[in-house]
Amino acid sequence: MLESVKIQRRQSEIRQSLAELVAKPEPTEDETRSMDTLDKEYRANETRYRAALIAEDEERRDAKGELETRSDREWSELMGRFEMRQVALALDEGRKLDGPTAEIVEELRERGGYRGVPVPWEALEVRAGETIASGTPDPIQTRPIIDRLFPDSVASRMGAQMISIDHGEIEWPVVTQGASVGWQASETGAVGSPQAFQTTDKALAPDQTLGVQMKITRKTLKQSGSALEQAVRRDMNSAMAVEMDRVVFLGSGSSGEPLGVIAGAATYGITDTDLGAAPTWSAFRSAVVRFMLANAAGSPSAVRLMLRPEVWDAMDASYIDAGTAVTEWDRLAKNVSTIAMTTNGLATPTGTPAASKALLTTNAGGVAPIFVGKWGAVDLIRDPFTDAASGGLRITALATLDVTVARPKQLEVVSGIQ
CATH class of the missing domain: 1.10.287 (Helix Hairpins)
Structure with a gap:
């Protein structure tokens, strides 16, 4: 006191x-x-x-700094003690939740309605130290949400930001027209005509729900706690990470999928330049210059590039000069600091000759190029009947997600990469 x-x-x-x-x-x-x-x-x-x-x-x-961050740190530490095995046993046997797991579930239920057991996104993190002999969980320190969920996610490497939404829709007013400047041509002349301040709204809506289904066998349920913990996390993490990475870029905008930034480039107003040639540093350099001319990037190091492994293969085999060991890839990697290669976020090359696409993004003024909205927590629903004959349990995880682009000038698609 x-x-x-x-x-x-x-x-x-x-x-x-x-x-x-x-x-x-x-x-x-x-x-x-x-x-x-x-x-x-x-x-x-x-x-x-x-x-x-x-x-x-x-x-x-x-102690001001510590007091301001204590609540966030305490919440992260509480999340670190969330036990997925308790959720699995509660769904299978009706076992009562206790400890931090029960506290977190109760708080999530107060924020929104769930048919099953709500599971916080942070709980999907694959934690270190939970398979030691004593079986005592020793989770790593939590990090920002997009990194904490899927550390190797291509979406996170391309600068996408995940937004947590309790309920309803959320939108960002983006300025499209603002203040005008001008010089006074004469002593009594005007400095120019004003123009109206205008914005356009970029919204995230809870219209798309991702479902992940898994089967937990009776043997798995009877295994040690840490083994079940890791198995459930690993299975859900990988399935959701792969699909989320895909729809962020390739989502069709139909059949329940959100509209991805590459598939919906025309809808979002993203520039799509057809290269129609083999990939070279000069071709990507031109795209970087377009970024800089649009005031979206201040230097090549501020640009993030996503491409398929086939493009790397072609560029690394193309030498600038027969007398040197410098390839087109060497020049690209020297100037662009963040390069993400994926076979999931970019479609397989098609046509004759086979052509691929690439995506360039940049963060401008602290604004992420891509927003991924997630509503509430992951809703886990049990199905004990389908696999009743073998004593197994089927679980469906539902997550409501959406994708949008704040400023299309922060992205550019390069297509026709042969």
Whole structure:
């Protein structure tokens, strides 16, 4: 307890005692001496109280940073103790949740409705240290959500930001027209005509739901806790990571899928340049220059590039000069700091000759090029009947997601890479 609070409480006790003594019409000598003693203590405490406030104010300033981050850190540490095996056993046997797992599930239920058991996205993290002999979980320190979910996600490497939404829709007003500038041509002339401040809304809507189904056998359910923990996390993590990476870039916008940034480049207003030739550094350099001319990137190092392994193969086999060992890939890797290769986020090359696509993105002014919205937590629903004959359990995980682009100038598609 703070010293100032202790002093305040003592002062309140002194005032109460003095009030009782003063109310007596003829106090005894002992009561008179007691009043004198209490009065001296009260005045001394006033000085101590002011000193305590000054000292505690300095302590508060010193601890300000810790106090501001303590709640987030405590929540992350609580998430680190969430046990997927408790959820699996609750769905299979009806076992009661307890500890941090029960606390987290209860809080998630208060925020939204779930048919099954809500599982926080942070729980899908594949944790280190949970297969040691003692079986005591030792999770790694949590990180930002997009990295914590899928550390090797291509979407995260391309700068996509995951947005947590409790319910409803969320939108970002993006400025399309603003202030105008101009010089006064004459002493009495105007400095130019003003133009209206205009924005366009970029919305995320809970219209697309991703379903992940898994089968947990009776043997798995009877295994040790850490083994089940890792198996469930690993299975859900990989399945959701692969599909989310795909739809962020290649989502069709139909059949329940959100519209991906490459498949929906025309809809989002993203520039799509047809290279129609073999990949070279000069071709990608031209795309980087277009970024810089659009004020989206300040240097080549600010650009992120995503391409297929076939493009790397072609560029690494193309030498600048027969007398040197420098390839087109060497020049590209030297200038572009972040290059992500994927077979999931980009479609397989087609045509004759086979042609692929590439995507360039950049963060401008702290704004991510791609937003991925997720609503609430992952909803786990049990099906104990389908595999009842073998004693197994089927689980369906439902996650509501959407994708949008804030500013199309922060992205560019290069197609026709032969």
